[in-house]
Protein backbone atom coordinates (compact mmCIF):
# COMPACT_ATOMS: atom_id res chain seq x y z
CA UNK A 247 0.00 0.00 0.00
CA UNK A 248 1.17 3.50 -0.79
CA UNK A 249 0.79 6.07 1.97
CA UNK A 250 -1.42 8.85 0.59
CA UNK A 251 0.05 12.11 1.80
CA UNK A 252 -2.61 14.12 -0.03
CA UNK A 253 -5.26 12.62 2.27
CA UNK A 254 -4.02 14.88 5.06
CA UNK A 255 -2.60 17.85 3.17
CA UNK A 256 -3.82 18.92 -0.27
CA UNK A 257 -1.23 21.69 -0.39
CA UNK A 258 1.80 19.41 -0.09
CA UNK A 259 3.54 19.78 -3.46
CA UNK A 260 6.97 18.39 -2.50
CA UNK A 261 7.81 15.21 -0.59
CA UNK A 262 10.52 12.58 -0.10
CA UNK A 263 9.89 8.91 -0.86
CA UNK A 264 11.54 5.61 -1.68
CA UNK A 265 10.94 3.45 -4.76
CA UNK A 266 9.25 0.13 -3.79
CA UNK A 267 8.74 -1.29 -7.28
CA UNK A 268 9.35 -0.54 -10.96
CA UNK A 269 6.72 -2.22 -13.12
CA UNK A 270 5.73 -2.48 -16.75
CA UNK A 271 1.95 -2.42 -17.21
CA UNK A 272 0.43 -2.70 -20.69
CA UNK A 273 3.65 -1.46 -22.25
CA UNK A 274 3.92 1.53 -19.88
CA UNK A 275 6.50 1.97 -17.13
CA UNK A 276 5.16 2.62 -13.64
CA UNK A 277 6.88 3.36 -10.35
CA UNK A 278 5.42 2.54 -6.93
CA UNK A 279 6.62 4.69 -4.01
CA UNK A 280 6.21 4.05 -0.28
CA UNK A 281 4.40 7.38 0.04
CA UNK A 282 3.10 9.99 -2.37
CA UNK A 283 1.48 13.41 -2.67
CA UNK A 284 0.55 12.69 -6.32
CA UNK A 285 -3.21 12.36 -6.69
CA UNK A 286 -4.33 9.42 -8.88
CA UNK A 287 -7.38 9.73 -11.16
CA UNK A 288 -10.42 8.79 -9.06
CA UNK A 289 -13.85 10.05 -8.02
CA UNK A 290 -14.11 12.22 -11.13
CA UNK A 291 -10.96 14.19 -10.27
CA UNK A 292 -8.11 13.96 -12.77
CA UNK A 293 -4.58 12.85 -11.78
CA UNK A 294 -1.65 15.13 -10.99
CA UNK A 295 1.49 15.43 -13.06
CA UNK A 296 4.97 16.49 -11.98
CA UNK A 297 8.40 14.92 -11.60
CA UNK A 298 10.58 12.71 -9.46
CA UNK A 299 13.93 14.34 -8.67
CA UNK A 300 16.91 12.03 -8.02
CA UNK A 301 19.87 12.67 -5.70
CA UNK A 302 21.98 13.79 -8.71
CA UNK A 303 19.23 16.36 -9.61
CA UNK A 304 18.13 14.32 -12.61
CA UNK A 305 14.38 14.78 -13.18
CA UNK A 306 12.00 12.00 -14.23
CA UNK A 307 8.65 13.38 -15.48
CA UNK A 308 5.47 11.80 -14.06
CA UNK A 309 2.90 11.90 -16.89
CA UNK A 310 0.00 10.03 -15.32
CA UNK A 311 -0.97 8.66 -11.91
CA UNK A 312 -3.37 5.76 -11.34
CA UNK A 313 -4.90 4.04 -8.35
CA UNK A 314 -5.01 0.23 -8.10
CA UNK A 315 -7.66 -1.71 -6.21
CA UNK A 316 -4.99 -3.25 -4.02
CA UNK A 317 -3.99 0.17 -2.69
CA UNK A 318 -0.91 0.77 -4.82
CA UNK A 319 -0.50 4.08 -6.59
CA UNK A 320 1.23 3.91 -9.97
CA UNK A 321 3.39 6.82 -11.18
CA UNK A 322 3.79 6.47 -14.95
CA UNK A 323 7.23 7.51 -16.19
CA UNK A 324 9.41 7.06 -19.28
CA UNK A 325 12.13 5.14 -17.42
CA UNK A 326 12.40 2.63 -14.57
CA UNK A 327 14.11 3.31 -11.23
CA UNK A 328 15.86 0.67 -9.10
CA UNK A 329 14.08 -0.45 -5.92
CA UNK A 330 15.29 1.54 -2.93
CA UNK A 331 16.04 4.74 -4.91
CA UNK A 332 15.31 7.80 -2.82
CA UNK A 333 13.43 10.49 -4.76
CA UNK A 334 11.92 13.88 -4.14
CA UNK A 335 8.47 14.12 -5.68
CA UNK A 336 7.33 17.47 -7.05
CA UNK A 337 3.68 17.89 -7.93
CA UNK A 338 2.70 20.43 -10.63
CA UNK A 339 1.14 22.93 -8.23
CA UNK A 340 -0.73 25.05 -10.79
CA UNK A 341 -2.47 21.97 -12.21
CA UNK A 342 -3.33 20.70 -8.71
CA UNK A 343 -4.68 24.09 -7.61
CA UNK A 344 -6.89 24.20 -10.68
CA UNK A 345 -8.18 20.68 -9.96
CA UNK A 346 -8.86 21.59 -6.32
CA UNK A 347 -10.85 24.64 -7.41
CA UNK A 348 -12.97 22.60 -9.84
CA UNK A 349 -13.45 19.69 -7.46
CA UNK A 350 -14.20 21.74 -4.34
CA UNK A 351 -16.51 23.92 -6.42
CA UNK A 352 -18.36 20.76 -7.38
CA UNK A 353 -18.96 19.93 -3.69
CA UNK A 354 -20.49 23.40 -3.13
CA UNK A 355 -22.54 23.21 -6.31
CA UNK A 356 -23.87 19.70 -5.64
CA UNK A 357 -24.86 20.72 -2.10
CA UNK A 358 -26.57 23.88 -3.41
CA UNK A 359 -28.64 21.82 -5.89
CA UNK A 360 -29.79 19.57 -3.02
CA UNK A 361 -30.50 22.50 -0.66
CA UNK A 362 -32.57 24.53 -3.08
CA UNK A 363 -34.26 21.96 -5.30
CA UNK A 364 -33.55 18.51 -3.85
CA UNK A 365 -31.60 17.51 -6.98
CA UNK A 366 -28.88 14.96 -6.09
CA UNK A 367 -25.68 14.69 -8.13
CA UNK A 368 -25.22 11.23 -9.64
CA UNK A 369 -21.89 11.76 -11.40
CA UNK A 370 -19.06 14.24 -11.83
CA UNK A 371 -16.65 14.64 -14.73
CA UNK A 372 -13.58 16.90 -14.85
CA UNK A 373 -12.49 17.83 -18.36
CA UNK A 374 -9.49 19.77 -19.63
CA UNK A 375 -11.65 22.85 -20.24
CA UNK A 376 -14.82 22.45 -18.24
CA UNK A 377 -16.49 20.14 -15.73
CA UNK A 378 -19.94 18.58 -15.60
CA UNK A 379 -22.26 17.09 -13.01
CA UNK A 380 -25.29 14.96 -13.81
CA UNK A 381 -28.32 15.73 -11.67
CA UNK A 382 -31.12 13.31 -10.97
CA UNK A 383 -34.07 15.49 -11.92
CA UNK A 384 -36.83 15.78 -14.51
CA UNK A 385 -35.74 19.27 -15.54
CA UNK A 386 -33.86 22.42 -14.62
CA UNK A 387 -35.01 25.91 -15.58
CA UNK A 388 -32.56 28.75 -16.35
CA UNK A 389 -33.94 30.57 -13.30
CA UNK A 390 -33.21 27.58 -11.03
CA UNK A 391 -29.68 27.34 -12.44
CA UNK A 392 -29.16 31.02 -11.70
CA UNK A 393 -30.42 30.63 -8.12
CA UNK A 394 -28.06 27.70 -7.51
CA UNK A 395 -25.14 29.65 -9.00
CA UNK A 396 -25.98 32.57 -6.71
CA UNK A 397 -26.11 30.43 -3.54
CA UNK A 398 -22.90 28.59 -4.48
CA UNK A 399 -21.05 31.88 -4.96
CA UNK A 400 -22.38 33.22 -1.66
CA UNK A 401 -20.86 30.19 0.05
CA UNK A 402 -17.59 31.00 -1.75
CA UNK A 403 -17.73 34.63 -0.59
CA UNK A 404 -18.36 33.58 3.01
CA UNK A 405 -14.99 31.79 2.90
CA UNK A 406 -16.20 28.85 5.00
CA UNK A 407 -13.51 26.47 6.34
CA UNK A 408 -13.21 23.12 4.55
CA UNK A 409 -11.96 20.41 6.91
CA UNK A 410 -11.05 16.73 6.62
CA UNK A 411 -11.83 14.11 9.24
CA UNK A 412 -11.80 10.32 9.43
CA UNK A 413 -14.87 8.64 10.95
CA UNK A 414 -15.94 4.97 11.33
CA UNK A 415 -18.70 3.94 8.90
CA UNK A 416 -21.33 3.37 11.63
CA UNK A 417 -20.72 6.84 13.03
CA UNK A 418 -20.69 8.41 9.55
CA UNK A 419 -24.06 6.94 8.66
CA UNK A 420 -25.59 8.88 11.59
CA UNK A 421 -24.21 12.21 10.32
CA UNK A 422 -26.55 12.72 7.35
CA UNK A 423 -23.88 12.68 4.64
CA UNK A 424 -24.83 13.99 1.21
CA UNK A 425 -23.17 10.95 -0.36
CA UNK A 426 -21.95 7.62 1.05
CA UNK A 427 -19.39 5.62 -0.91
CA UNK A 428 -20.63 2.22 -2.19
CA UNK A 429 -17.93 0.12 -0.53
CA UNK A 430 -15.44 1.14 2.09
CA UNK A 431 -12.90 -0.61 4.29
CA UNK A 432 -11.87 1.22 7.45
CA UNK A 433 -12.72 4.81 8.35
CA UNK A 434 -14.52 7.16 5.98
CA UNK A 435 -12.76 10.33 4.91
CA UNK A 436 -15.25 13.14 5.34
CA UNK A 437 -15.01 16.58 3.74
CA UNK A 438 -16.84 19.18 5.79
CA UNK A 439 -17.76 22.58 4.34
CA UNK A 440 -18.75 24.28 7.57
CA UNK A 441 -22.53 24.26 8.08
CA UNK A 442 -23.18 23.64 4.40
CA UNK A 443 -22.02 20.24 3.16
CA UNK A 444 -20.70 17.01 4.61
CA UNK A 445 -19.73 14.22 2.27
CA UNK A 446 -17.35 11.28 1.98
CA UNK A 447 -14.60 11.91 -0.60
CA UNK A 448 -11.02 10.86 -1.29
CA UNK A 449 -10.14 13.89 -3.46
CA UNK A 450 -8.10 17.03 -2.85
CA UNK A 451 -9.87 20.17 -1.67
CA UNK A 452 -9.21 23.81 -0.88
CA UNK A 453 -8.76 24.93 2.75
CA UNK A 454 -11.69 27.31 2.65
CA UNK A 455 -14.39 28.06 0.09
CA UNK A 456 -12.88 31.47 -0.73
CA UNK A 457 -10.04 29.63 -2.53
CA UNK A 458 -12.56 28.32 -5.09
CA UNK A 459 -12.68 31.90 -6.37
CA UNK A 460 -15.89 31.75 -8.38
CA UNK A 461 -18.37 29.22 -9.73
CA UNK A 462 -19.81 29.82 -13.20
CA UNK A 463 -22.60 27.66 -14.60
CA UNK A 464 -22.65 27.30 -18.37
CA UNK A 465 -24.58 24.87 -20.56
CA UNK A 466 -27.33 22.63 -19.20
CA UNK A 467 -28.67 19.74 -21.26
CA UNK A 468 -31.03 16.84 -20.85
CA UNK A 469 -29.31 13.46 -20.59
CA UNK A 470 -30.67 9.96 -20.08
CA UNK A 471 -30.47 10.00 -16.30
CA UNK A 472 -31.48 13.64 -15.79
CA UNK A 473 -29.82 16.98 -16.48
CA UNK A 474 -26.12 17.62 -17.19
CA UNK A 475 -24.75 20.93 -15.92
CA UNK A 476 -21.46 22.29 -17.27
CA UNK A 477 -19.50 24.58 -14.98
CA UNK A 478 -16.09 26.13 -14.41
CA UNK A 479 -14.50 27.38 -11.19
CA UNK A 480 -11.68 29.69 -10.11
CA UNK A 481 -9.22 30.86 -12.75
CA UNK A 482 -11.01 28.74 -15.34
CA UNK A 483 -14.13 30.83 -14.74
CA UNK A 484 -12.10 33.97 -15.43
CA UNK A 485 -10.42 32.60 -18.58
CA UNK A 486 -13.71 31.18 -19.88
CA UNK A 487 -15.47 34.51 -19.36
CA UNK A 488 -12.53 36.27 -21.04
CA UNK A 489 -12.75 33.94 -24.04
CA UNK A 490 -16.54 34.28 -24.29
CA UNK A 491 -16.22 38.06 -24.25
CA UNK A 492 -13.54 38.03 -26.96
CA UNK A 493 -15.78 35.86 -29.16
CA UNK A 494 -18.76 38.14 -28.61
CA UNK A 495 -16.68 41.26 -29.26
CA UNK A 496 -15.41 39.84 -32.55
CA UNK A 497 -18.93 38.94 -33.65
CA UNK A 498 -20.26 42.34 -32.55
CA UNK A 499 -17.57 44.18 -34.52
CA UNK A 500 -18.68 42.34 -37.68
CA UNK A 501 -22.10 43.93 -37.19
CA UNK A 502 -20.72 47.22 -35.80
CA UNK A 503 -23.03 46.56 -32.86
CA UNK A 504 -22.83 46.43 -29.08
CA UNK A 505 -22.44 42.86 -27.76
CA UNK A 506 -25.85 43.06 -26.06
CA UNK A 507 -27.50 43.87 -29.39
CA UNK A 508 -25.97 40.83 -31.12
CA UNK A 509 -28.98 38.47 -30.96
CA UNK A 510 -31.20 41.18 -32.45
CA UNK A 511 -28.63 41.94 -35.18
CA UNK A 512 -28.22 38.27 -36.07
CA UNK A 513 -32.00 37.77 -36.21
CA UNK A 514 -32.29 40.80 -38.51
CA UNK A 515 -29.56 39.65 -40.86
CA UNK A 516 -30.99 36.11 -41.02
CA UNK A 517 -34.32 37.58 -42.07
CA UNK A 518 -32.58 39.77 -44.65
CA UNK A 519 -30.70 36.87 -46.18
CA UNK A 520 -33.89 34.79 -46.26
CA UNK A 521 -35.78 37.45 -48.20
CA UNK A 522 -32.75 38.08 -50.44
CA UNK A 523 -32.78 34.34 -51.23
CA UNK A 524 -36.46 34.52 -52.14
CA UNK A 525 -35.89 37.56 -54.38
CA UNK A 526 -32.98 35.82 -56.08
CA UNK A 527 -35.06 32.75 -56.78
CA UNK A 528 -37.79 34.91 -58.31
CA UNK A 529 -35.23 36.64 -60.55
CA UNK A 530 -33.79 33.28 -61.56
CA UNK A 531 -37.26 32.13 -62.61
CA UNK A 532 -37.71 35.26 -64.71
CA UNK A 533 -34.33 34.80 -66.40
CA UNK A 534 -35.12 31.14 -67.10
CA UNK A 535 -38.45 32.18 -68.58
CA UNK A 536 -36.72 34.69 -70.92
CA UNK A 537 -34.10 32.14 -72.00
CA UNK A 538 -36.84 29.56 -72.65
CA UNK A 539 -38.66 32.01 -74.93
CA UNK A 540 -35.44 32.96 -76.74
CA UNK A 541 -34.42 29.33 -77.32
CA UNK A 542 -37.86 28.28 -78.53
CA UNK A 543 -38.04 31.25 -80.89
CA UNK A 544 -34.72 30.47 -82.59
CA UNK A 545 -35.22 26.70 -82.94
CA UNK A 546 -36.94 25.10 -85.87
CA UNK A 547 -39.03 21.96 -85.87
CA UNK A 548 -38.28 19.25 -84.75
CA UNK A 549 -37.49 21.14 -81.61
CA UNK A 550 -34.33 19.72 -80.08
CA UNK A 551 -32.58 22.51 -78.24
CA UNK A 552 -29.02 22.18 -76.94
CA UNK A 553 -27.12 24.90 -75.12
CA UNK A 554 -24.22 25.31 -72.68
CA UNK A 555 -24.33 28.00 -69.94
CA UNK A 556 -20.76 28.52 -68.67
CA UNK A 557 -21.80 31.04 -65.95
CA UNK A 558 -24.85 29.20 -64.62
CA UNK A 559 -25.31 26.34 -62.15
CA UNK A 560 -27.30 23.09 -62.06
CA UNK A 561 -30.31 24.73 -60.35
CA UNK A 562 -30.67 27.21 -63.21
CA UNK A 563 -30.54 24.69 -66.08
CA UNK A 564 -33.07 22.48 -64.29
CA UNK A 565 -35.41 25.46 -63.95
CA UNK A 566 -34.86 26.33 -67.62
CA UNK A 567 -35.51 22.72 -68.71
CA UNK A 568 -38.83 22.78 -66.87
CA UNK A 569 -39.84 26.08 -68.53
CA UNK A 570 -38.80 24.88 -72.00
CA UNK A 571 -40.68 21.60 -71.90
CA UNK A 572 -43.78 22.93 -70.16
CA UNK A 573 -44.48 25.53 -72.85
CA UNK A 574 -44.98 23.33 -75.88
CA UNK A 575 -45.36 19.62 -76.74
CA UNK A 576 -42.57 17.85 -78.61
CA UNK A 577 -39.68 19.88 -77.20
CA UNK A 578 -36.36 18.34 -76.05
CA UNK A 579 -33.85 20.39 -74.04
CA UNK A 580 -30.23 19.24 -73.73
CA UNK A 581 -28.61 21.71 -71.31
CA UNK A 582 -25.28 22.03 -69.52
CA UNK A 583 -24.01 24.39 -66.80
CA UNK A 584 -20.37 25.27 -66.17
CA UNK A 585 -20.54 26.99 -62.77
CA UNK A 586 -19.16 24.63 -60.12
CA UNK A 587 -18.65 21.01 -61.21
CA UNK A 588 -20.14 20.75 -64.74
CA UNK A 589 -23.72 19.46 -64.76
CA UNK A 590 -26.17 18.35 -67.43
CA UNK A 591 -29.98 18.31 -67.61
CA UNK A 592 -31.95 16.52 -70.34
CA UNK A 593 -35.72 17.06 -70.49
CA UNK A 594 -38.58 16.54 -72.90
CA UNK A 595 -42.21 17.71 -72.99
CA UNK A 596 -44.22 15.30 -70.82
CA UNK A 597 -44.87 12.02 -72.62
CA UNK A 598 -42.71 12.79 -75.69
CA UNK A 599 -41.11 9.89 -77.59
CA UNK A 600 -37.52 9.73 -76.22
CA UNK A 601 -36.04 8.38 -72.99
CA UNK A 602 -34.02 11.09 -71.23
CA UNK A 603 -32.77 8.79 -68.44
CA UNK A 604 -31.33 6.35 -70.96
CA UNK A 605 -29.86 9.17 -73.07
CA UNK A 606 -28.19 10.71 -70.02
CA UNK A 607 -26.58 7.39 -69.10
CA UNK A 608 -25.12 7.09 -72.62
CA UNK A 609 -23.74 10.63 -72.69
CA UNK A 610 -22.32 10.29 -69.19
CA UNK A 611 -20.59 7.04 -70.13
CA UNK A 612 -18.97 8.95 -72.99
CA UNK A 613 -17.94 11.96 -70.86
CA UNK A 614 -16.94 10.04 -67.73
CA UNK A 615 -19.60 11.22 -65.29
CA UNK A 616 -22.65 9.83 -63.55
CA UNK A 617 -26.32 10.49 -64.12
CA UNK A 618 -29.80 9.23 -64.77
CA UNK A 619 -33.49 9.98 -64.35
CA UNK A 620 -36.94 9.34 -65.75
CA UNK A 621 -38.08 9.24 -69.38
CA UNK A 622 -38.94 12.97 -69.26
CA UNK A 623 -36.24 14.41 -67.03
CA UNK A 624 -32.64 13.37 -66.26
CA UNK A 625 -29.63 14.95 -64.52
CA UNK A 626 -25.93 14.21 -64.61
CA UNK A 627 -22.76 15.51 -63.03
CA UNK A 628 -19.08 15.48 -63.92
CA UNK A 629 -16.09 15.80 -61.62
CA UNK A 630 -14.69 19.36 -61.72
CA UNK A 631 -11.94 19.66 -64.38
CA UNK A 632 -12.76 16.20 -65.81
CA UNK A 633 -13.78 17.60 -69.21
CA UNK A 634 -13.90 21.10 -70.64
CA UNK A 635 -17.06 22.84 -71.75
CA UNK A 636 -16.12 22.55 -75.45
CA UNK A 637 -16.19 18.74 -75.18
CA UNK A 638 -19.56 18.91 -73.42
CA UNK A 639 -20.91 21.25 -76.08
CA UNK A 640 -19.76 18.85 -78.80
CA UNK A 641 -21.42 15.88 -77.05
CA UNK A 642 -24.68 17.82 -76.73
CA UNK A 643 -24.60 18.85 -80.41
CA UNK A 644 -24.03 15.26 -81.54
CA UNK A 645 -26.84 13.99 -79.30
CA UNK A 646 -29.19 16.69 -80.62
CA UNK A 647 -28.33 15.71 -84.22
CA UNK A 648 -28.99 12.07 -83.39
CA UNK A 649 -32.43 12.86 -81.98
CA UNK A 650 -33.35 15.23 -84.84
CA UNK A 651 -32.16 12.73 -87.44
Ligand SMILES: [Zn+2]
Pocket residue numbers: 349350353437447448449450451
Ligand atom coordinates in the same frame (compact mmCIF):
# COMPACT_ATOMS: atom_id res chain seq x y z
ZN1 LIG B 1 -14.17 15.80 -2.96
